[in-house]
Amino acid sequence: MVAAYLEKLNEQQRLAVEHGVGLPADKAGGPLLIIAGAGSGKTNTLAHRVAHLIVNGADPRRILLMTFSRRAASEMSRRVERICKQVLASNAAIMTDALVWAGTFHGIGARLLRIYAEQIGLNVDFTIHDRADSADLMNLVRHELGLSKTETRFPTKGTCLSIYSRTVNSETPLSEVLRNRYPWVSEWEQQLKQLFTGYVEAKQAQNILDYDDLLLYWAQMVGDPELAEDIGNRFDHILVDEYQDTNRLQSSVLMAMKPGGRGLTVVGDDAQSIYSFRAATVRNILDFPKAFSPAADVITLDRNYRSTQTILAAANGVIDLARERFTKNLWTNRPSGERPRLLTVKDDNDQASYIVEQVLANRETGMMLKQQAVLFRSSSHSGPLEVELTRRNIPYVKFGGLKFLDSAHVKDILAVLRFAQNPLDRVAGFRLLQMLPGIGPQTAGRILDTIAADPEPLVSLAEVPPPPKTGEDWAHFVELLAGLRQSGSQWPLEIAEARAWYEPHLDRIHEDAETRKSDLLQLEQIASGYPSRERFLTELTLDPPDATSDQAGMPLLDEDYLILSTIHSAKGQEWRSVFMLNVVDGCIPSDLGTGTTEDIEEERRLLYVAMTRAKDSLTLVMPQRFFTGGQHAQGDRHIYASRTRFIPATLLQFFETATWPAVSAAASERSARQIRIDVAARMKTMWK
Ligand code: ATP
Ligand code: MG
Numbered sequence: 001m002v003a004a005y006l007e008k009l010n011e012q013q014r015l016a017v018e019h020g021v022g023l024p025a026d027k028a029g030g031p032l033l034i035i036a037g038a039g040s041g042k043t044n045t046l047a048h049r050v051a052h053l054i055v056n057g058a059d060p061r062r063i064l065l066m067t068f069s070r071r072a073a074s075e076m077s078r079r080v081e082r083i084c085k086q087v088l089a090s091n092a093a094i095m096t097d098a099l100v101w102a103g104t105f106h107g108i109g110a111r112l113l114r115i116y117a118e119q120i121g122l123n124v125d126f127t128i129h130d131r132a133d134s135a136d137l138m139n140l141v142r143h144e145l146g147l148s149k150t151e152t153r154f155p156t157k158g159t160c161l162s163i164y165s166r167t168v169n170s171e172t173p174l175s176e177v178l179r180n181r182y183p184w185v186s187e188w189e190q191q192l193k194q195l196f197t198g199y200v201e202a203k204q205a206q207n208i209l210d211y212d213d214l215l216l217y218w219a220q221m222v223g224d225p226e227l228a229e230d231i232g233n234r235f236d237h238i239l240v241d242e243y244q245d246t247n248r249l250q251s252s253v254l255m256a257m258k259p260g261g262r263g264l265t266v267v268g269d270d271a272q273s274i275y276s277f278r279a280a281t282v283r284n285i286l287d288f289p290k291a292f293s294p295a296a297d298v299i300t301l302d303r304n305y306r307s308t309q310t311i312l313a314a315a316n317g318v319i320d321l322a323r324e325r326f327t328k329n330l331w332t333n334r335p336s337g338e339r340p341r342l343l344t345v346k347d348d349n350d351q352a353s354y355i356v357e358q359v360l361a362n363r364e365t366g367m368m369l370k371q372q373a374v375l376f377r378s379s380s381h382s383g384p385l386e387v388e389l390t391r392r393n394i395p396y397v398k399f400g401g402l403k404f405l406d407s408a409h410v411k412d413i414l415a416v417l418r419f420a421q422n423p424l425d426r427v428a429g430f431r432l433l434q435m436l437p438g439i440g441p442q443t444a445g446r447i448l449d450t451i452a453a454d455p456e457p458l459v460s461l462a463e464v465p466p467p468p469k470t471g472e473d474w475a476h477f478v479e480l481l482a483g484l485r486q487s488g489s490q491w492p493l494e495i496a497e498a499r500a501w502y503e504p505h506l507d508r509i510h511e512d513a514e515t516r517k518s519d520l521l522q523l524e525q526i527a528s529g530y531p532s533r534e535r536f537l538t539e540l541t542l543d544p545p546d547a548t549s550d551q552a553g554m555p556l557l558d559e560d561y562l563i564l565s566t567i568h569s570a571k572g573q574e575w576r577s578v579f580m581l582n583v584v585d586g587c588i589p590s591d592l593g594t595g596t597t598e599d600i601e602e603e604r605r606l607l608y609v610a611m612t613r614a615k616d617s618l619t620l621v622m623p624q625r626f627f628t629g630g631q632h633a634q635g636d637r638h639i640y641a642s643r644t645r646f647i648p649a650t651l652l653q654f655f656e657t658a659t660w661p662a663v664s665a666a667a668s669e670r671s672a673r674q675i676r677i678d679v680a681a682r683m684k685t686m687w688k
Helices: 011-018 042-055 070-088 089-095 105-116 131-146 157-169 172-180 183-206 213-219 225-232 248-257 310-321 348-364 379-391 408-421 426-433 442-454 457-463 474-489 494-510 513-528 533-542 597-611 650-656 665-687
Strands: 032-036 063-066 101-103 127-129 208-210 237-238 266-267 297-299 341-347 371-378 396-399 564-565 574-578 613-629 638-640 654-659
Touching: 011 042, 011 297, 032 042, 032 127, 032 172, 042 070, 042 208, 042 266, 063 070, 063 105, 101 105, 105 213, 105 225, 127 131, 127 213, 127 533, 131 157, 131 183, 131 208, 131 426, 157 172, 157 183, 157 213, 172 183, 172 248, 183 208, 183 533, 183 597, 213 248, 225 248, 237 248, 237 474, 310 597, 310 613, 310 650, 341 396, 348 371, 348 574, 371 396, 371 613, 379 396, 379 564, 396 597, 408 426, 408 474, 408 494, 408 513, 408 533, 426 442, 442 457, 457 474, 474 494, 513 533, 533 613, 574 597, 597 613
Parallel strands: 032 266, 032 297, 063 101, 063 237, 127 208, 237 266, 341 613, 341 654, 371 564, 371 574, 396 564, 574 613
Antiparallel strands: 613 638
16 A cells, blocks of 8 residues: 555656665665756655655664755754654654754754864864854954055955855865956955965864855865765765755765765756855756766656646746756646736835735735745845835744844854853954953953963963953953853853843943843743754854844744745745735846846846745736935935846736736826926926
């Protein structure tokens, strides 16, 4: 008898799920690539495959599942658990997601590095810098080298970090990266080399890893044949979702861990590759069969289960115009619904009003807010909409924008914990020391130098003479850190200690101390869900919670809320109703890109990703103009916009075109002109 969960799958999906399961050991599970279009059930199939492996006796602790975000990982773990529970009713308890190694490449890298730290000469107390901290460290080094003073046009810390990151992730020489991507800073090549050398040394001296290091060290680690074998042998099965968005380092790590590809399953869609700005390369997925030739099996899925026929037709139309040919031809059995709407509105305020009205109207018909999403190319596009949502008291969660961790007070408290974990971390140290009244950057720098010279930095901290004007505060500070350093096992009590110490400073530094205090309470609650300080810091840094409309930082899980998301963060997800903001040239394709053909093509794929998120209803909104208020001496200025070039006239047949409010565009333009004329007439009467 076939298990019920297999019966729901189509033939191709089932082949992928059962691939190599139940064969003799030497034949089992050769490398498998599932390459298929949006909504064809790739992620679903991968989850079924994990469950099927476990049901057939695979040890869940020896399965590694890598996804694009931690959210995606836990969603998948839940699905796996659900399927397994149906089958293994009596053994359900073994199926907690703590057993399968599920997470992002970076998260898994961090876990492995902690385990193998000693063997690769890494201090196990290393702390991880997020992008903002990395940029701050880059800045510190830049100052030390005097590059920011003498060279006034030197690239910003953020640009420096992007160049550095692209260079290491793509394993490309700096000069080539500059020539291809940053031609306007080529003149600084020598100084950049010096800066990057300094940055790398600073990280080592301070026992810090940045995001890129998690992959770099991992790659380095599996470059050693013995370690590679040891780490590879921890896992019988490695499965990767969204493989089209991995970079060369990530694929080389996989190859080193599973040289013959046995037990390796990767899944993705070349038409959805949207991360080349982070050095992801679609070659990874396209070259997979060659890399494991002739062992690799390739399965394609072509039935879309997500969208109505009409939505799918429009999305297919957009991707068909791509320069590259994606061979998949998606079809669906779902009835054709309404055609996607291409809606013209006057400006971005009208865009916000329209969406709010429509979202509420949908809710009236029984569609929860959670089943609706508003997508945008850039996080900055949602400003007017957020204002309108807040004004109308509609709760929302925004993905891919401001993070909970970006607020100063949360960073402050984390700096306390990070410094206790790793007193060599200068970015944390600077932040922390300067919270004390009487300590400026110079004194802080001196203190950090003194303790860094000591093998027991926090012991020597106690011996630093109290800096002038710090009074009682210094003694409290030293006491706090000594306590934190010793109480490693008392997690999460430590975070309460840190908070108690910080709150008086908070009152002094910030006016709205009360709301900030409630955030910190919330942080404490989040912290209690983690087994240790180290895990808490690592996971929070790698995948910080998103900001929500109630400013409390955490999604209001049990309540209903609207989803706002950048397209990049919407990857892999689906909603009944999807709205997309600013579907105009300049926003998509973004005029902030370099404008090369490759960049434009990636923007086209982004639009495709956005459109294929919708199940039942899709609305693309096009404001005719934007206001750039206040930035110009002459006052407000508006920019006129036109429909994105990715939807040329030949594709209009796939859409329902409309204007909101329901007057013709010509009429609304006429009335605007009328008002201007009236004003002009009135002015004239005033001069008389
Ligand atoms: P994306 O490319 O956007 O990541 P995907 O290929 O990973 O999409 P899934 O998210 O796995 O697609 O599936 C899309 C939708 O189709 C989900 O709602 C899923 O439950 C449904 N689905 C997948 N396979 C089947 C099936 N055999 N029968 C019914 N529904 C299915
Ligand atoms: Mg998917």
